[in-house]
Amino acid sequence: MLTRTSRPVPLRALVISLASLGVPVLAVLALPGWGQEDQGVLIWLTSLIPAFLLAYYRGLRGVALALAGGMAVLAVTQVIVLLLGQASPDWALLLGVVAVYVAICIALAVFSEVLHRERQAAEALALVDGLTGLPNRRHAEVILESQFAASARGRKLTVVLFDLDHFKQVNDRHGHEAGDSTLRSFGDVLRRTTRRMDLSARFGGEEFISILGDADVAHALAFADRVRHEIKSLVFPWGQVTVSAGAASYQEGMGSHEVLVAAADRALYDAKRSGRDRVTAAVPVAAERPAPERAAAPRSPAPRGTEAVLVIDDDPDVLRLVSKMLRTAGYRVEEADDPELVVQRFHRGDPGVELLVTDIMMPKMNGLSLVDRITSVRAGVRVVYMSGHLQRDVSWAGFPGGAVGFVAKPIEMADLLASVRDVLDRPLAPSAPSQSQVPQDAYRGLGPPN
Structure with a gap:
């Protein structure tokens, strides 16, 4: 269940709020006569600024805090004026100021609370699956x-x-x-x-x-x-x-x-x-045992830097961007947005491709399964995997492929070309096995599949 959270109030908003409350106080104390006149009352409008600022960050509680602070400042100011004997307050005018101040704060509080509830509902819809009620x-x-x-x-x-x-x-x-x-x-x-x-x-x-x-x-x-x-x-x-x-x-x-x-x-x-x-x-x-490597398909006689590359990604923008980068560097590039069609192409025979550049997460088939299925019919596949959300360097030995590289999104051209060149020039190693399942007797209680 999502819980409601309040935004932290920035320091500058607190400074502005305190300054806006201090302005009418200084005006009344420095110019008591002008402060009691009709036009002088307008200086108290600055005390509404904290209500607007805190309403944005804290909703109803923020407005209540601003109202309490404004009323306290107003009361203390009038007490100081009386103690100093500077002038007798216009009680009718003061009552009008208080009434308008309270009315505006209440209206602002209602409006702010409605907006905050709508925002909370929108956040819930963005994070919860509407059909099952589970997180999305x-x-x-x-x-x-x-x-x-x-x-x-x-x-x-x-x-x-x-x-x-x-x-x-x-x-x-x-x-x-x-x-x-x-x-x-x-x-x-x-x-x-x-x-x-x-x-x-x-x-x-x-x-x-x-x-x-x-x-x-x-x-x-x-x-x-x-x-x-x-x-x-x-x-x-x-x-x-x-x-x-x-x-x-x-x-x-x-x-x-x-x-x-x-x-x-x-x-x-x-x-x-x-x-x-x-x-x-x-x-x-560490528990995997690489299967014996099949004979790899012969390399193309294409000059270095002009090899054939197949880019696979379900995101058309990434697909176009990566392909453009590789073409600019002189590689012969083909594009594919459906991993299943790529698998079928390899199963039909030699696809004329020397390197795969594939996204790891795709809706129809992830990049690891894609390469697994390709290596079942053709060993020595060279692959550069693409992935976002990179938190640390990638050195995992479980990637399938005869020579493997990795590049992080957003793709930088220098990083992509360096990884592609490294994988194309590297000697082939035994691929990680495509069978990733645990033997049936490895975990007692599961029993044989039904």
């Missing part, structure tokens, strides 16, 4: 950013990605209302099973994410399996619904939370490929 992807990425930063200080972090099996068939056969009901039910399951210290969110479509702080893979697998059994136990009018899940824990050198999420998505793909309705975990890099 934007909210999840904010939490991922902070949790990933904490992992650098030694705190455990594991991410689980869920994907409802055959969800498209539910929509196609039983209608979108049935699909929405399925999503809401799964959202309720996640809400019930997620610890208060963790966060589960709808990540997009039928995909959900759970961010488990201070949790290892064993805990994540047990949690995901509880979710899997609970959704499977529900009976819908159209039958049973199952879910597949992939889990991955933070490892040194990942550099960005997008790499961690992509590792979990890679494990989720393995769960889908292995028959669905199961939970799969990514193997830590």
